[in-house]
Amino acid sequence: xxxxxxxxxxxxxxxxxxxxxxxxxxxxxxxxxxxxxxxxxxxxxxxxxxxxxxxxxxxxxxxxxxxxxxxxxxxxxxxxxxxxxxxxxxxxxxxxxxxxxxxxxxxxxxxxxxxxxxxxxxxxxxxxxxxxxxxxxxxxxxxxxxxxxxxxxxxxxxxxxxxxxxxxxxxxxxxxxxxxxxxxxxxxxxxxxxxxxxxxxxxxxxxxxxxxxxxxxxxxxxxxxxxxxxxxxxxxxxxxxxxxxxxxxxxxxxxxxxxxxxxxxxxxxxxxxxxxxxxxxxxxxxxxxxxxxxxxxxxxxxxxxxxxxxxxxxxxxxxxxxxxxxxxxxxxxxxxxxxxxxxxxxxxxxxxxxxxxxxxxxxxxxxxxxxxxxxxxxxxxxxxxxxxxxxx
Amino acid sequence: xxxxxxxxxxxxxxxxxxxxxxxxxxxxxxxxxxxxxxxxxxxxxxxxxxxxxxxxxxxxxxxxxxxxxxxxxxxxxxxxxxxxxxxxxxxxxxxxxxxxxxxxxxxxxxxxxxxxxxxxxxxxxxxxxxxxxxxxxxxxxxxxxxxxxxxxxxxxxxxxxxxxxxxxxxxxxxxxxxxxxxxxxxxxxxxxxxxxxxxxxxxxxxxxxxxxxxxxxxxxxxxxxxxxxxxxxxxxxxxxxxxxxxxxxxxxxxxxxxxxxxxxxxxxxxxxxxxxxxxxxxxxxxxxxxxxxxxxxxxxxxxxxxxxxxxxxxxxxxxxxxxxxxxxxxxxxxxxxxxxxxxxxxxxxxxxxxxxxxxxxxxxxxxxxxxxxxxxxxxxxxxxxxxxxx
Numbered sequence: 001x002x003x004x005x006x007x008x009x010x011x012x013x014x015x016x017x018x019x020x021x022x023x024x025x026x027x028x029x030x031x032x033x034x035x036x037x038x039x040x041x042x043x044x045x046x047x048x049x050x051x052x053x054x055x056x057x058x059x060x061x062x063x064x065x066x067x068x069x070x071x072x073x074x075x076x077x078x079x080x081x082x083x084x085x086x087x088x089x090x091x092x093x094x095x096x097x098x099x100x101x102x103x104x105x106x107x108x109x110x111x112x113x114x115x116x117x118x119x120x121x122x123x124x125x126x127x128x129x130x131x132x133x134x135x136x137x138x139x140x141x142x143x144x145x146x147x148x149x150x151x152x153x154x155x156x157x158x159x160x161x162x163x164x165x166x167x168x169x170x171x172x173x174x175x176x177x178x179x180x181x182x183x184x185x186x187x188x189x190x191x192x193x194x195x196x197x198x199x200x201x202x203x204x205x206x207x208x209x210x211x212x213x214x215x216x217x218x219x220x221x222x223x224x225x226x227x228x229x230x231x232x233x234x235x236x237x238x239x240x241x242x243x244x245x246x247x248x249x250x251x252x253x254x255x256x257x258x259x260x261x262x263x264x265x266x267x268x269x270x271x272x273x274x275x276x277x278x279x280x281x282x283x284x285x286x287x288x289x290x291x292x293x294x295x296x297x298x299x300x301x302x303x304x305x306x307x308x309x310x311x312x313x314x315x316x317x318x319x320x321x322x323x324x325x326x327x328x329x330x331x332x333x334x335x336x337x338x339x340x341x342x343x344x345x346x347x348x349x350x351x352x353x354x355x356x357x358x359x360x361x362x363x364x365x366x367x368x369x370x371x372x373x374x375x376x377x378x379x380x381x382x383x384x385x386x387x388x389x390x391x392x
Numbered sequence: 393x394x395x396x397x398x399x400x401x402x403x404x405x406x407x408x409x410x411x412x413x414x415x416x417x418x419x420x421x422x423x424x425x426x427x428x429x430x431x432x433x434x435x436x437x438x439x440x441x442x443x444x445x446x447x448x449x450x451x452x453x454x455x456x457x458x459x460x461x462x463x464x465x466x467x468x469x470x471x472x473x474x475x476x477x478x479x480x481x482x483x484x485x486x487x488x489x490x491x492x493x494x495x496x497x498x499x500x501x502x503x504x505x506x507x508x509x510x511x512x513x514x515x516x517x518x519x520x521x522x523x524x525x526x527x528x529x530x531x532x533x534x535x536x537x538x539x540x541x542x543x544x545x546x547x548x549x550x551x552x553x554x555x556x557x558x559x560x561x562x563x564x565x566x567x568x569x570x571x572x573x574x575x576x577x578x579x580x581x582x583x584x585x586x587x588x589x590x591x592x593x594x595x596x597x598x599x600x601x602x603x604x605x606x607x608x609x610x611x612x613x614x615x616x617x618x619x620x621x622x623x624x625x626x627x628x629x630x631x632x633x634x635x636x637x638x639x640x641x642x643x644x645x646x647x648x649x650x651x652x653x654x655x656x657x658x659x660x661x662x663x664x665x666x667x668x669x670x671x672x673x674x675x676x677x678x679x680x681x682x683x684x685x686x687x688x689x690x691x692x693x694x695x696x697x698x699x700x701x702x703x704x705x706x707x708x709x710x711x712x713x714x715x716x717x718x719x720x721x722x723x724x725x726x727x728x729x730x731x732x733x734x735x736x737x738x739x740x741x742x743x744x745x746x747x748x749x750x751x752x753x754x755x756x757x758x759x760x761x762x763x764x765x766x767x768x769x770x771x772x773x774x775x776x777x778x779x780x781x782x
Contacts, residue, residue, distance in 0.1 A: 034688045052718045053704050059713045105742040138739040142710050182501050183536035184508050189515035197709050200518040304691035305598050309590040311699050316431050323520055326437035328430055352516045359484035
């Protein structure tokens with residue numbers, strides 16, 4: 001790394017045939033540590049690095065507190081049931097709300113339940129009583145775990161009380177249960193049965209990783225060619241070069257679809273042939289866009305400088321972590337110019353949900369259209385530069 | 393002192409003649425911030441597509457469908473005649489969830505038995521399914537409570553007594569600090585500094601790395617020496633720091649006061665932390681460039697550290713849910729600490745005392761990275777043969 005590297009030092013005349021152009025571009029990539037790191041190193045590294053944070057998938061035992069101002073068997077029953085809930089863990093029982101609030105600010109707990117004084121007395125007398133659940137709404141997942149964890153504990157205690165009362169009025173146990181909740185809701189989680197966070201986010205982010213690394217690698221390679229004048233080449237040469245970029249991109253794609261998804265046991269393999277068709281359309285569109293960007297920037301390192309921050313906004317218009325329904329209308333249109341938008345949607349359907357190819361066909365068509373568009377733009381720009389160079 | 397001023401002027405001249413470099417610390421960050429704000433400006437997703445399989449065709453089942461459709465988060469877009477058809481639509485993501493109402497739904501309820509409605513939701517789209525579970529649960533709960541109340545009224549219980557005995561212990565759910573679950577405040581406010589963090593680290597790596605790539609380290613640092621190099625580094629990073637901090641402060645003021653969001657905490661404190669986050673990111677980028685002596689490697693490194701910083705910061709997925717080693721990594725990243733401080737101030741209204749240590753840590757980290765960067769550059773300055781790496 002500390003030695004002087006000059007990947008563009010030897011200017012060889014651009015090769016003629018498609019096959020030779022492909023081989024020569026592959027050889028260039030293999031000799032260029034920077035491009036190789038982006039095209040091979042980064043996808044492999046991220047394949048392990050990114051899922052590492054979400055290994056546990058589901059949030060369990062979120063620390064909470066119970067502010068018990070009642071001190072009766074009923075309030076202790078609520079505390080016990082809350083502690084038994086897998087979502088939360090009661091770390092502290094106090095009589096003062098202030099203490100719980102301070103623990104919340106210090107980050108020791110993420111929420112607390114407030115059991116009012118005279119809870120049991122109110123219940124016995126048939127008056128209404130309210131247990132207030134205060135969770136940290138600034139963190140969505142923690143909030144959900146605390147709310148549902150406590151609500152279930154309180155609900156169970158409450159239902160027990162009510163059913164006993166109904167039985168006292170002469171109803172049978174099942175009857176009492178039915179008249180308590182005439183309409184019950186059963187919720188079934190499809191495709192990601194444990195509702196794991198990693199299973200949701202990594203398969204979609206994989207498509208973004210594939211796009212961003214290939215985009216930067218292709219633009220860096222093209223930028224280097226521009227610096228040494230090798231971008232002035234015939235159409236066949238350029239097609240060979242794109243094919244070389246695609247070869248590596250396809251390899252990374254297969255690495256994710258075929259191995260990383262399996263390794264981490266993410267929902268996968270719904271429609272393997274469809275997923276291959278997706279890679280066939282997705283990778284060329286990115287490679288052509290990357291080369292086009294490199295041609296425009298004309299500098300080896302510029303692509304990294306300009307593209308690194310774009311991953312964030314691109315992730316949130318792709319339609320997986322943030323519902324498209326909430327995007328402003330112009331963005332709903334503009335986002336289709338990014339290959340990742342169609343790529344994420346098609347991959348979700350083909351890899352995770354196992355939809356037939358027809359369900360993903362519109363996205364594949366968009367990708368093909370983008371690929372053709374970028375490739376034509378690339379060839380035109382390269383030819384134009386070629387002509388300009390000759391006229392000097 | 394002289395080295396700071398000289399280096400500052402040199403950087404100003406460079407920015408003035410290179411539109412790309414100027415753009416990357418001025419209007420590009422501004423545009424990026426505006427884009428993120430625009431993405432989340434709706435605040436809350438509405439009208440998520442839901443399908444219905446109504447096997448009952450009763451007035452009660454139609455009432456349930458109407459109630460679901462009236463919920464702001466839900467829009468009933470399709471009626472299916474069979475579960476198979478519904479499943480096909482779920483797989484093609486034409487709908488995010490399907491509510492199935494069984495045959496004899498109304499009759500079961502009328503006879504005093506419990507009837508079951510099923511929500512099939514696409515858990516692979518976690519945000520969508522989370523919102524829908526909440527909304528559908530609320531709608532079904534409302535219907536159920538209405539039926540129970542009517543039944544008891546019929547049996548002669550008074551309305552008030554019914555309300556109490558139906559749910560002896562109520563739960564009142566309070567989402568402290570983000571009452572409406574507003575995503576503009578939750579995600580938008582967290583993503584803007586994350587974006588600036590990436591841009592600042594990139595800018596630090598770029599501005600120092602470029603001197604190495606162009607073999608102009610000698611021109612920039614003059615005779616060299618540790619003191620002079622340390623000063624030159626300050627002078628070089630001052631302009632990008634001021635520009636990016638300014639963009640960050642504009643965004644901070646825009647998303648709070650500008651949107652009529654009066655946060656409970658101290659905005660000045662957040663502004664100070666943001667300025668420190670920009671400083672630590674810039675010096676980290678500069679140190680990377682000094683250590684690797686390659687613009688390209690430094691940029692790759694900046695991307696590796698900064699680009700996923702948001703994903704691992706505990707905002708989207710809590711730190712407590714990560715394995716120990718991954719959590720240690722997350723807690724070594726400055727953004728993780730900054731965003732905790734920002735949330736404490738903007739949302740929770742926590743006392744300043746809880747985040748004094750964060751401020752000190754950001755300051756210490758900046759100083760340490762500055763020392764490392766200056767040392768690495770001093771060493772690099774002595775070896776002109778190692779300049780020019782790509």
